[in-house]
Amino acid sequence: MIHFNGVSKYFAGIPAVSDLTLNIADGEFTVLIGTSGSGKSTTLKMINRLIEHDEGSILFAGEEIRQFNPQVLRRRMGYAIQSIGLFPHWTVEKNIATVPSLLNWPKARITERVSELLALLNLEDHFRHRYPHQLSGGQQQRVGVARALAADPEVLLMDEPFGALDPVTRAALQQEIARIHQISGRTIVLVTHDIDEALALADRLVLMDAGKVIQQGTPLEMLTRPKNAFVQDFFGRSELGVRLLSLGNAGSAARRGEWLDEEAIPESMTLREALSQFIARQTDRLAVTDAQHQPLGVLHFTDLLRQKGA
The missing domain is CATH 3.40.50.300 (P-loop containing nucleotide triphosphate hydrolases)
Structure with missing residues:
Protein backbone atom coordinates (compact mmCIF):
# COMPACT_ATOMS: atom_id res chain seq x y z
CA MET A 1 0.00 0.00 0.00
CA VAL A 242 4.68 -8.06 31.89
CA ARG A 243 4.88 -6.65 28.36
CA LEU A 244 4.92 -10.15 26.94
CA LEU A 245 1.78 -10.84 28.98
CA SER A 246 0.12 -7.84 27.32
CA LEU A 247 0.28 -9.68 23.97
CA GLY A 248 -1.97 -12.55 25.11
CA ASN A 249 -5.54 -12.56 26.42
CA ALA A 250 -7.45 -14.46 29.06
CA GLY A 251 -9.63 -16.27 26.54
CA SER A 252 -6.70 -17.88 24.76
CA ALA A 253 -5.16 -19.16 28.00
CA ALA A 254 -8.28 -20.17 29.95
CA ARG A 255 -8.82 -23.86 30.65
CA ARG A 256 -12.05 -25.04 29.05
CA GLY A 257 -14.40 -27.32 30.96
CA GLU A 258 -13.74 -25.59 34.30
CA TRP A 259 -15.81 -22.94 36.06
CA LEU A 260 -15.95 -20.88 39.26
CA ASP A 261 -19.01 -19.20 40.75
CA GLU A 262 -17.44 -15.80 41.24
CA GLU A 263 -17.03 -12.50 39.41
CA ALA A 264 -15.52 -13.33 36.02
CA ILE A 265 -13.13 -11.47 33.77
CA PRO A 266 -13.81 -11.06 30.01
CA GLU A 267 -11.91 -13.16 27.48
CA SER A 268 -10.59 -9.95 25.88
CA MET A 269 -8.71 -8.94 29.05
CA THR A 270 -4.95 -9.08 28.50
CA LEU A 271 -2.92 -11.48 30.60
CA ARG A 272 -1.11 -8.46 32.00
CA GLU A 273 -4.44 -7.10 33.26
CA ALA A 274 -5.33 -10.57 34.52
CA LEU A 275 -2.09 -10.60 36.53
CA SER A 276 -3.31 -7.48 38.32
CA GLN A 277 -6.61 -9.23 39.05
CA PHE A 278 -4.82 -12.24 40.53
CA ILE A 279 -2.89 -9.96 42.88
CA ALA A 280 -5.83 -7.68 43.78
CA ARG A 281 -8.14 -10.61 44.56
CA GLN A 282 -5.39 -12.68 46.22
CA THR A 283 -6.39 -15.77 44.26
CA ASP A 284 -4.75 -18.22 41.91
CA ARG A 285 -7.78 -18.84 39.67
CA LEU A 286 -10.09 -16.53 37.70
CA ALA A 287 -13.33 -17.36 35.89
CA VAL A 288 -13.40 -16.17 32.26
CA THR A 289 -16.48 -15.33 30.16
CA ASP A 290 -16.80 -15.04 26.39
CA ALA A 291 -18.03 -12.07 24.34
CA GLN A 292 -21.64 -13.03 25.11
CA HIS A 293 -20.86 -13.09 28.86
CA GLN A 294 -21.23 -16.86 28.95
CA PRO A 295 -18.85 -19.12 30.92
CA LEU A 296 -15.71 -19.90 28.92
CA GLY A 297 -13.29 -21.44 31.39
CA VAL A 298 -10.87 -20.75 34.22
CA LEU A 299 -7.50 -19.02 34.05
CA HIS A 300 -4.92 -20.34 36.51
CA PHE A 301 -2.09 -18.19 37.80
CA THR A 302 0.43 -20.84 36.81
CA ASP A 303 -0.80 -20.56 33.20
CA LEU A 304 0.83 -17.12 33.04
CA LEU A 305 4.25 -18.70 33.48
CA ARG A 306 3.85 -20.67 30.28
CA GLN A 307 2.90 -17.76 28.07
CA LYS A 308 5.32 -16.58 25.41
CA GLY A 309 3.20 -13.86 23.87
CA ALA A 310 0.56 -13.98 21.13
Whole structure:
Protein backbone atom coordinates (compact mmCIF):
# COMPACT_ATOMS: atom_id res chain seq x y z
CA MET A 1 0.00 0.00 0.00
CA ILE A 2 2.77 2.47 1.00
CA HIS A 3 6.45 2.16 0.12
CA PHE A 4 9.31 4.44 1.21
CA ASN A 5 12.46 4.02 -0.87
CA GLY A 6 15.56 5.88 0.32
CA VAL A 7 13.51 8.81 1.66
CA SER A 8 15.17 11.74 3.42
CA LYS A 9 13.82 15.00 4.81
CA TYR A 10 15.90 17.97 5.98
CA PHE A 11 15.02 20.96 8.11
CA ALA A 12 17.59 23.78 7.93
CA GLY A 13 20.06 21.29 6.51
CA ILE A 14 19.64 18.84 9.39
CA PRO A 15 18.14 15.42 8.55
CA ALA A 16 14.85 14.66 10.30
CA VAL A 17 14.51 11.43 8.32
CA SER A 18 17.50 9.82 6.65
CA ASP A 19 17.52 7.25 3.81
CA LEU A 20 14.30 5.62 5.02
CA THR A 21 13.15 2.41 3.36
CA LEU A 22 9.88 1.04 4.68
CA ASN A 23 6.95 -1.02 3.41
CA ILE A 24 3.44 -0.75 4.87
CA ALA A 25 1.24 -3.59 3.67
CA ASP A 26 -2.38 -3.29 2.61
CA GLY A 27 -4.65 -3.85 5.62
CA GLU A 28 -1.80 -3.72 8.13
CA PHE A 29 -1.89 -1.80 11.42
CA THR A 30 1.58 -0.25 11.56
CA VAL A 31 2.73 1.73 14.57
CA LEU A 32 5.68 4.12 14.37
CA ILE A 33 7.31 4.52 17.75
CA GLY A 34 10.44 6.16 19.07
CA THR A 35 11.83 8.90 21.25
CA SER A 36 11.01 12.58 20.71
CA GLY A 37 12.70 13.82 17.55
CA SER A 38 13.10 10.33 16.11
CA GLY A 39 11.33 11.30 12.88
CA LYS A 40 8.13 9.30 13.32
CA SER A 41 5.68 12.22 12.91
CA THR A 42 7.65 13.58 9.97
CA THR A 43 7.47 10.15 8.36
CA LEU A 44 3.69 10.03 8.83
CA LYS A 45 3.14 13.53 7.42
CA MET A 46 5.17 12.75 4.33
CA ILE A 47 2.64 10.05 3.42
CA ASN A 48 -0.13 12.58 2.72
CA ARG A 49 2.26 15.36 1.66
CA LEU A 50 1.68 17.61 4.65
CA ILE A 51 5.48 17.54 4.57
CA GLU A 52 7.24 17.03 1.23
CA HIS A 53 10.15 14.59 1.10
CA ASP A 54 13.48 15.91 -0.21
CA GLU A 55 15.08 12.71 -1.47
CA GLY A 56 13.92 9.24 -2.51
CA SER A 57 10.41 8.19 -3.44
CA ILE A 58 7.15 7.39 -1.64
CA LEU A 59 4.68 5.18 -3.46
CA PHE A 60 0.99 4.96 -2.64
CA ALA A 61 -0.89 2.12 -4.32
CA GLY A 62 2.02 1.83 -6.75
CA GLU A 63 2.27 5.51 -7.74
CA GLU A 64 4.69 8.20 -6.57
CA ILE A 65 2.72 10.50 -4.28
CA ARG A 66 3.94 13.58 -6.16
CA GLN A 67 1.89 12.35 -9.11
CA PHE A 68 -1.25 13.08 -7.08
CA ASN A 69 -2.84 16.46 -6.49
CA PRO A 70 -2.30 16.94 -2.72
CA GLN A 71 -5.99 17.51 -2.05
CA VAL A 72 -7.00 14.41 -4.00
CA LEU A 73 -4.36 12.38 -2.15
CA ARG A 74 -5.53 13.57 1.26
CA ARG A 75 -9.13 12.72 0.48
CA ARG A 76 -8.00 9.12 -0.04
CA MET A 77 -6.34 9.17 3.40
CA GLY A 78 -8.11 9.85 6.67
CA TYR A 79 -6.08 11.91 9.15
CA ALA A 80 -6.63 12.07 12.91
CA ILE A 81 -4.43 14.07 15.28
CA GLN A 82 -4.14 14.73 19.00
CA SER A 83 -5.53 18.27 18.81
CA ILE A 84 -8.59 16.93 16.94
CA GLY A 85 -9.16 20.20 15.02
CA LEU A 86 -12.96 20.12 14.92
CA PHE A 87 -14.64 23.21 13.50
CA PRO A 88 -16.12 24.85 16.63
CA HIS A 89 -19.15 26.44 14.95
CA TRP A 90 -20.18 23.29 13.09
CA THR A 91 -22.32 20.53 14.52
CA VAL A 92 -20.95 17.03 14.98
CA GLU A 93 -22.81 15.95 11.85
CA LYS A 94 -21.33 18.73 9.74
CA ASN A 95 -17.83 18.07 11.09
CA ILE A 96 -18.04 14.38 10.23
CA ALA A 97 -19.43 15.21 6.78
CA THR A 98 -16.55 17.54 5.86
CA VAL A 99 -14.87 15.35 3.21
CA PRO A 100 -18.04 13.70 1.82
CA SER A 101 -19.47 17.21 1.32
CA LEU A 102 -16.32 18.28 -0.54
CA LEU A 103 -16.76 15.19 -2.71
CA ASN A 104 -20.37 16.21 -3.42
CA TRP A 105 -21.94 13.10 -1.95
CA PRO A 106 -25.78 13.14 -2.01
CA LYS A 107 -27.26 14.45 1.24
CA ALA A 108 -29.07 11.19 1.94
CA ARG A 109 -25.81 9.25 1.61
CA ILE A 110 -24.02 11.69 3.93
CA THR A 111 -26.76 11.39 6.56
CA GLU A 112 -26.57 7.60 6.35
CA ARG A 113 -22.77 7.63 6.64
CA VAL A 114 -22.87 9.92 9.69
CA SER A 115 -25.32 7.54 11.36
CA GLU A 116 -23.07 4.56 10.58
CA LEU A 117 -20.03 6.26 12.11
CA LEU A 118 -21.85 7.47 15.21
CA ALA A 119 -22.90 3.87 15.84
CA LEU A 120 -19.44 2.51 15.03
CA LEU A 121 -17.79 4.83 17.55
CA ASN A 122 -20.45 4.32 20.22
CA LEU A 123 -21.86 7.85 20.02
CA GLU A 124 -25.62 8.11 20.40
CA ASP A 125 -27.55 9.59 17.48
CA HIS A 126 -28.50 12.76 19.36
CA PHE A 127 -24.82 13.78 19.36
CA ARG A 128 -25.11 14.69 15.66
CA HIS A 129 -26.74 18.03 16.53
CA ARG A 130 -24.30 19.04 19.27
CA TYR A 131 -21.31 21.35 18.93
CA PRO A 132 -17.72 20.46 19.92
CA HIS A 133 -17.81 22.56 23.10
CA GLN A 134 -20.75 20.46 24.29
CA LEU A 135 -18.70 17.26 24.14
CA SER A 136 -16.14 15.73 26.48
CA GLY A 137 -12.55 15.33 25.31
CA GLY A 138 -13.10 11.65 24.58
CA GLN A 139 -16.28 12.37 22.62
CA GLN A 140 -14.49 15.05 20.60
CA GLN A 141 -11.71 12.59 19.78
CA ARG A 142 -14.28 10.03 18.63
CA VAL A 143 -15.81 12.64 16.33
CA GLY A 144 -12.33 13.40 15.00
CA VAL A 145 -11.83 9.72 14.16
CA ALA A 146 -15.31 9.57 12.60
CA ARG A 147 -14.45 12.55 10.40
CA ALA A 148 -11.23 10.85 9.31
CA LEU A 149 -13.21 7.73 8.35
CA ALA A 150 -16.18 9.52 6.77
CA ALA A 151 -15.22 9.17 3.09
CA ASP A 152 -14.14 5.54 3.58
CA PRO A 153 -10.45 6.29 2.97
CA GLU A 154 -7.99 3.64 1.87
CA VAL A 155 -5.55 4.59 4.63
CA LEU A 156 -6.05 6.05 8.10
CA LEU A 157 -3.15 8.13 9.44
CA MET A 158 -3.13 8.87 13.18
CA ASP A 159 -0.61 11.13 14.92
CA GLU A 160 -0.67 10.72 18.73
CA PRO A 161 -4.50 10.72 18.56
CA PHE A 162 -5.10 9.80 22.20
CA GLY A 163 -2.18 11.58 23.85
CA ALA A 164 -4.23 14.25 25.66
CA LEU A 165 -6.87 11.92 27.08
CA ASP A 166 -7.22 10.43 30.55
CA PRO A 167 -6.17 6.76 30.92
CA VAL A 168 -9.71 5.34 31.03
CA THR A 169 -10.90 7.24 27.93
CA ARG A 170 -7.64 6.48 26.16
CA ALA A 171 -7.99 2.74 26.77
CA ALA A 172 -11.59 2.80 25.53
CA LEU A 173 -10.61 4.56 22.30
CA GLN A 174 -7.71 2.18 21.74
CA GLN A 175 -10.21 -0.67 21.90
CA GLU A 176 -12.49 1.15 19.42
CA ILE A 177 -9.66 1.62 16.92
CA ALA A 178 -8.63 -2.03 17.25
CA ARG A 179 -12.25 -3.05 16.67
CA ILE A 180 -12.60 -0.75 13.64
CA HIS A 181 -9.42 -2.19 12.14
CA GLN A 182 -10.66 -5.73 12.69
CA ILE A 183 -14.03 -4.96 11.10
CA SER A 184 -12.82 -2.88 8.15
CA GLY A 185 -9.39 -4.32 7.39
CA ARG A 186 -8.29 -0.77 6.64
CA THR A 187 -4.60 0.14 6.46
CA ILE A 188 -3.74 2.18 9.57
CA VAL A 189 -0.50 4.00 10.36
CA LEU A 190 -0.30 5.36 13.90
CA VAL A 191 2.40 7.40 15.63
CA THR A 192 2.79 7.11 19.39
CA HIS A 193 5.42 7.36 22.10
CA ASP A 194 3.38 5.08 24.38
CA ILE A 195 4.97 1.62 24.35
CA ASP A 196 1.97 -0.17 25.83
CA GLU A 197 -0.36 1.47 23.29
CA ALA A 198 1.95 0.38 20.47
CA LEU A 199 2.11 -3.22 21.71
CA ALA A 200 -1.66 -3.38 22.12
CA LEU A 201 -2.53 -2.09 18.64
CA ALA A 202 0.24 -2.98 16.20
CA ASP A 203 0.39 -5.77 13.68
CA ARG A 204 3.88 -4.43 13.04
CA LEU A 205 6.04 -2.05 15.03
CA VAL A 206 8.60 0.30 13.49
CA LEU A 207 11.08 1.64 16.05
CA MET A 208 12.82 4.84 14.92
CA ASP A 209 15.72 6.85 16.28
CA ALA A 210 17.54 9.85 14.77
CA GLY A 211 15.47 9.62 11.60
CA LYS A 212 16.23 5.97 10.89
CA VAL A 213 14.49 2.65 11.41
CA ILE A 214 16.35 0.73 14.11
CA GLN A 215 14.18 -2.39 13.98
CA GLN A 216 10.76 -3.43 12.74
CA GLY A 217 8.66 -6.53 13.30
CA THR A 218 5.70 -7.92 15.21
CA PRO A 219 5.37 -6.93 18.87
CA LEU A 220 6.49 -10.42 19.90
CA GLU A 221 9.58 -10.23 17.67
CA MET A 222 10.53 -6.82 19.03
CA LEU A 223 10.27 -8.00 22.62
CA THR A 224 11.91 -11.41 22.27
CA ARG A 225 14.44 -10.79 19.49
CA PRO A 226 15.74 -7.23 19.96
CA LYS A 227 18.36 -6.23 17.40
CA ASN A 228 20.59 -4.37 19.86
CA ALA A 229 20.85 -2.80 23.30
CA PHE A 230 18.93 0.31 22.21
CA VAL A 231 15.87 -1.80 21.37
CA GLN A 232 16.14 -3.70 24.65
CA ASP A 233 16.43 -0.49 26.65
CA PHE A 234 13.60 1.21 24.76
CA PHE A 235 11.11 -1.53 25.54
CA GLY A 236 12.43 -1.91 29.08
CA ARG A 237 14.54 -4.87 30.10
CA SER A 238 12.97 -5.01 33.56
CA GLU A 239 9.42 -4.93 32.15
CA LEU A 240 9.86 -7.59 29.49
CA GLY A 241 7.78 -10.19 31.33
CA VAL A 242 4.68 -8.06 31.89
CA ARG A 243 4.88 -6.65 28.36
CA LEU A 244 4.92 -10.15 26.94
CA LEU A 245 1.78 -10.84 28.98
CA SER A 246 0.12 -7.84 27.32
CA LEU A 247 0.28 -9.68 23.97
CA GLY A 248 -1.97 -12.55 25.11
CA ASN A 249 -5.54 -12.56 26.42
CA ALA A 250 -7.45 -14.46 29.06
CA GLY A 251 -9.63 -16.27 26.54
CA SER A 252 -6.70 -17.88 24.76
CA ALA A 253 -5.16 -19.16 28.00
CA ALA A 254 -8.28 -20.17 29.95
CA ARG A 255 -8.82 -23.86 30.65
CA ARG A 256 -12.05 -25.04 29.05
CA GLY A 257 -14.40 -27.32 30.96
CA GLU A 258 -13.74 -25.59 34.30
CA TRP A 259 -15.81 -22.94 36.06
CA LEU A 260 -15.95 -20.88 39.26
CA ASP A 261 -19.01 -19.20 40.75
CA GLU A 262 -17.44 -15.80 41.24
CA GLU A 263 -17.03 -12.50 39.41
CA ALA A 264 -15.52 -13.33 36.02
CA ILE A 265 -13.13 -11.47 33.77
CA PRO A 266 -13.81 -11.06 30.01
CA GLU A 267 -11.91 -13.16 27.48
CA SER A 268 -10.59 -9.95 25.88
CA MET A 269 -8.71 -8.94 29.05
CA THR A 270 -4.95 -9.08 28.50
CA LEU A 271 -2.92 -11.48 30.60
CA ARG A 272 -1.11 -8.46 32.00
CA GLU A 273 -4.44 -7.10 33.26
CA ALA A 274 -5.33 -10.57 34.52
CA LEU A 275 -2.09 -10.60 36.53
CA SER A 276 -3.31 -7.48 38.32
CA GLN A 277 -6.61 -9.23 39.05
CA PHE A 278 -4.82 -12.24 40.53
CA ILE A 279 -2.89 -9.96 42.88
CA ALA A 280 -5.83 -7.68 43.78
CA ARG A 281 -8.14 -10.61 44.56
CA GLN A 282 -5.39 -12.68 46.22
CA THR A 283 -6.39 -15.77 44.26
CA ASP A 284 -4.75 -18.22 41.91
CA ARG A 285 -7.78 -18.84 39.67
CA LEU A 286 -10.09 -16.53 37.70
CA ALA A 287 -13.33 -17.36 35.89
CA VAL A 288 -13.40 -16.17 32.26
CA THR A 289 -16.48 -15.33 30.16
CA ASP A 290 -16.80 -15.04 26.39
CA ALA A 291 -18.03 -12.07 24.34
CA GLN A 292 -21.64 -13.03 25.11
CA HIS A 293 -20.86 -13.09 28.86
CA GLN A 294 -21.23 -16.86 28.95
CA PRO A 295 -18.85 -19.12 30.92
CA LEU A 296 -15.71 -19.90 28.92
CA GLY A 297 -13.29 -21.44 31.39
CA VAL A 298 -10.87 -20.75 34.22
CA LEU A 299 -7.50 -19.02 34.05
CA HIS A 300 -4.92 -20.34 36.51
CA PHE A 301 -2.09 -18.19 37.80
CA THR A 302 0.43 -20.84 36.81
CA ASP A 303 -0.80 -20.56 33.20
CA LEU A 304 0.83 -17.12 33.04
CA LEU A 305 4.25 -18.70 33.48
CA ARG A 306 3.85 -20.67 30.28
CA GLN A 307 2.90 -17.76 28.07
CA LYS A 308 5.32 -16.58 25.41
CA GLY A 309 3.20 -13.86 23.87
CA ALA A 310 0.56 -13.98 21.13
